Amino acid sequence: MKGYNRNGRKQQDLSEAFNWAYDASYDPEAVEKSQPSISIWPSDLPGFKEELYTYHTQLLQFARRLTRIFALALHMPEDHFDEYVKHPEAGMRIIHYPQQEAAAVDQNGIGAHTDFECFTMVTQDGNDGLEVLNKSGYWIKAKPVADAFVVNIADCFMRQTNDFFVSTVHRVINKSGRERYSLPFFFGFDRSKKLEAVPSCVSTGNPMKYPVMTSGEYYHYRATNAKAGSS
Ligand SMILES: O=C(O)CCC(=O)C(=O)O
Ligand SMILES: [Fe+2]
DSSP states (O other), rough: EEOOOOSOOOOOOEEEEEEEOOGGGGGOOOSSOOOOOOOOOSSSSHHOOOOOOOHHHHHHHOOOOOOOOHHHHHSSSSTTTTTGGGSEEEEEEEEEEEOOOOOOTTTTEEEEEOOOSEEEEEEESSSOOOEETTTTTOOEEOOOTOOOOOOEEHHHHHHHHTTOOOOOOOEEEOOOSEEEEEEEEEEETTTBBBBBOOOOGGGBBOOOSOOBBBHHHHHHHHHHHHHHHHO
C-alpha cells in the first residue's frame, strides 16, 4: 500500500491506496488481448487480482455504454467515441481513509483536485467524506447512496467538449467517525488518440480553447505536474 500527497498541503493527505491499470487480457472487448499491462500485483494474496478485475471489467463495460450516452447528450452519433475507448485508459484504486482529526485547512483525506481522464465512477462505502465544489464555490457533500455511483466529469472530457462539460472539483474529508473506503474507476480515452474538439462543441463564435494533443501527452503532462506538487 502506498500513501501519497497530491497537492502539497501542510500535512500529508491521509489516504492510502492500491492502484491498478487497464489490462487487455481481462477486457472481453479488447482488440489486442496480448498487450502488456503496467500493474504490479502482490504475489501473496490469492484471488485478490481476479476479484478486483471482475469488478473492474463490469465497470469497464458500463463506462463504454456511458460514453455512448454522453455522445448522444452532445448531439453526436452514438458511436462517436467508440474508437477512443477500444483501448481505454481505465485505472482504478481502492482507497482507505482513516478518520481525520485535523481541521480541513491543515489536512484532507485527498485535497481538492480534478481527475485527469474523461469521467470517474466512484463506488463508496456508507461513510460520508466525498465533497464536490459547486458553481457558487461551496463544498457540497456527495453523500453515499446505496447501489449508486458518483460520476465526476474529468479534465480530458472538459478539454474535448470545449468546456461544455466541466470537471468536478472534489476532495475527501473523513470526519465520519469511521474508516472510509472507496473505489474510483478513472475512465479515459486511448493514449494514442488526439483530444480534438467534439464538432458540436465548437463553432466560429466558440473556437476551441485548448491546444490539440494526444490523451497520452496530456496524461503525461498532468502526471508530471502532480509529482511536482502543483496539481
Ligand atoms: O474517495 C473518493 O470518494 C474520491 C477519490 C478521488 O477523488 C481520487 O482518487 O481521485
Ligand atoms: Fe479524484
